[in-house]
Amino acid sequence: MVADAGTLSQPVTGTAAGVPFLALPPANGDVPAPLVLGLHAFEPPRAESALAGTAPMAPLPAWRVYLGLPLFGARLPEGGVAEVNRRGESDYLVELFGPVVEEAAAELHRVTAELRAAFPVTDDPVGLVGVGAGAAAVLLSLAEGRVPVGAAAVINPVVDPALVIAARERHTGAHYEWTEQAWNTRGWLDFGSRAEEVARNGVPLLVVSGGQDEVVPPEYGRSLHDALASHVPGHALRHIVVPDLAHSIGPEPGLRPGPLTPAGVLTDRALTEWFHLHLTSSSQARGAGEA
Numbered sequence: 398m399v400a401d402a403g404t405l406s407q408p409v410t411g412t413a414a415g416v417p418f419l420a421l422p423p424a425n426g427d428v429p430a431p432l433v434l435g436l437h438a439f440e441p442p443r444a445e446s447a448l449a450g451t452a453p454m455a456p457l458p459a460w461r462v463y464l465g466l467p468l469f470g471a472r473l474p475e476g477g478v479a480e481v482n483r484r485g486e487s488d489y490l491v492e493l494f495g496p497v498v499e500e501a502a503a504e505l506h507r508v509t510a511e512l513r514a515a516f517p518v519t520d521d522p523v524g525l526v527g528v529g530a531g532a533a534a535v536l537l538s539l540a541e542g543r544v545p546v547g548a549a550a551v552i553n554p555v556v557d558p559a560l561v562i563a564a565r566e567r568h569t570g571a572h573y574e575w576t577e578q579a580w581n582t583r584g585w586l587d588f589g590s591r592a593e594e595v596a597r598n599g600v601p602l603l604v605v606s607g608g609q610d611e612v613v614p615p616e617y618g619r620s621l622h623d624a625l626a627s628h629v630p631g632h633a634l635r636h637i638v639v640p641d642l643a644h645s646i647g648p649e650p651g652l653r654p655g656p657l658t659p660a661g662v663l664t665d666r667a668l669t670e671w672f673h674l675h676l677t678s679s680s681q682a683r684g685a686g687e688a
Contacts, residue, residue, distance in 0.1 A: 414507035428517035433524035436531030441651025450654020501534035522547035548675035596628035607642030
């Protein structure tokens with residue numbers, strides 16, 4: 398499975414269940430350690446290595462494994478970028494956004510199983526973090542209970558794909574045709590309306606909104622938080638706004654790590670603190686209790 402393991406003190410690249418990944422070892426070198434899975438966006442960071450550089454969570458005593466989305470990077474379809482663009486122009490929601498989010502969420506169970514077999518990780522439920530469309534896949538996974546999750550964080554989450562369609566219409570000037578299939582796709586990816594399902598297991602969830610996000614403005618992150626609030630304990634739910642964070646949280650072309658901006662530093666710090674509190678601390682407490 399692993400393409401380039403090196404040593405367990407260095408980044409590891411490979412594939413799990415056909416999904417390319419980049420893994421960063423625990424900060425303290427202790428093994429086994431909890432597992433955190435990261436899913437990148439359609440915009441920068443749009444590759445696993447770029448997300449690893451954007452949200453490294455370096456102090457975290459956990460394996461952070463960043464996964465490539467379907468139809469991106471090494472998983473481009475036959476026809477390459479041109480075919481991806483064709484799907485987006487044909488029907489962005491039905492042929493591109495929806496299928497990528499659905500497959501990314503569905504494959505997490507298989508990916509987790511292979512990573513557990515390959516790395517010295519604990520049996521604790523995983524952590525999930527996603528950006529943009531990757532955040533939508535995280536929310537879908539929570540809603541459908543595809544994999545046991547101990548804590549999650551979403552950055553500029555696409556809480557309703559209609560927001561992305563509206564942004565594309567503003568950018569291209571082209572009208573999107575809302576077919577019955579498009580409405581159905583929007584229905585199961587509208588996480589405000591699925592709040593009770595997203596919260597079904599009470600997973601601690603951090604929602605990070607960019608103050609400069611013109612695709613999913615902060616009020617939508619707040620609305621998701623408020624919809625979840627009646628189903629998730631207060632200590633397990635938080636919404637923050639990072640003032641200077643845009644929808645794209647890295648430089649173009651988004652395939653390699655870029656220098657961390659002040660907004661990026663704040664975002665990475667918030668993620669690190671959240672997973673330390675809700676994932677690694679609880680794992681360490683269980684370990685101490687079993688000792």
